Amino acid sequence: MTDDARRAALRQSVSVAVATGLYGISFGALSVVAGLSTAQTMALSLLMFSGGSQFAFIGVIGSGGTAGAAIATAGLLGARNGLYGPQVTPLLAANGWRRPLAAQLTIDESTAVATAQADPAAGRLGFWWTGIGVFVMWNLFTLLGAVLGDALGDPRRYGLDAAAAAAFLALVWPRLSGPGAHLSRLVAGGAVAVALALTPFTPAGVPVLLAAAVAIVVGAVAPVRPVEART
């Protein structure tokens, strides 16, 4: 791994950790507003540690859903983390106690940074730095958000909801640009259409998961190309 590759991976890790951590403040505040205690809110960020699942969970609880619905929705949305596992295990080669630790840190952000590196060693570095960095920042800012809670007022006022959308856009962007990403752009467009079309008719979190069906169908029928060069 060159120094440049190492620096690029570290820089991305820190940027992602800070950006993701910052919208942890909106999770903390929204969770308290949804009726969870500060301790319950912290338990979600420490133990569940998957932003989408956490937002989905408090969304169901906050709108009066049952415990069963909240668990199912969080689980459905968390299933994508299971899909990330096979993408990162070849980079990590984690065994023993590192394996459950790596599993807990396998989220959108750590997977995206790890797989965006051209060099496997830089990818490994990116995974751990992003995973641990997001974990620390996410929990610190969740606590801050929960404590501030009502005092902060509406996190929307600070544009934190828009920041979350922009963060996901920035994560998917490198996968959509450049030659060879034609199929990815097709799938992205299909996923957006499916997610928005299903939103009025399905519980929170389900449209995102069903959008994955687009990728599975395209993946099953499209001609297999050599692994796309990562940017």
Add this chain to the structure above:
Amino acid sequence: MSPTATWLAVVAASALVFGLKLLGHLVPEHWLAKPRVAQTAALVTVALLSALVAVQAATIGRELVADARLPALGVAAVALMLRAPFILVVVLAAATAAGLRALGMS
């Protein structure tokens, strides 16, 4: 929901989400040797992240909503096209939405 019931739900849902993560790490690596599996897994990531962008930017609950998040996302896209760093993209989006809401947009 009682505090005890909420705690049980928090622990059960967290265990389920962790179990799914761990399952992904226990899948035999030779599954990945098949290019179609690797390609499909990459496309699934694209689909989920793209769907998350849409849901985060244009929905509230089960409603499709066009509010200050959409222009903010547009600003983020322009910043990405200009190769702005991640943190700048995110800050610009938040500032755009906050500014538009200060001006009275929803």
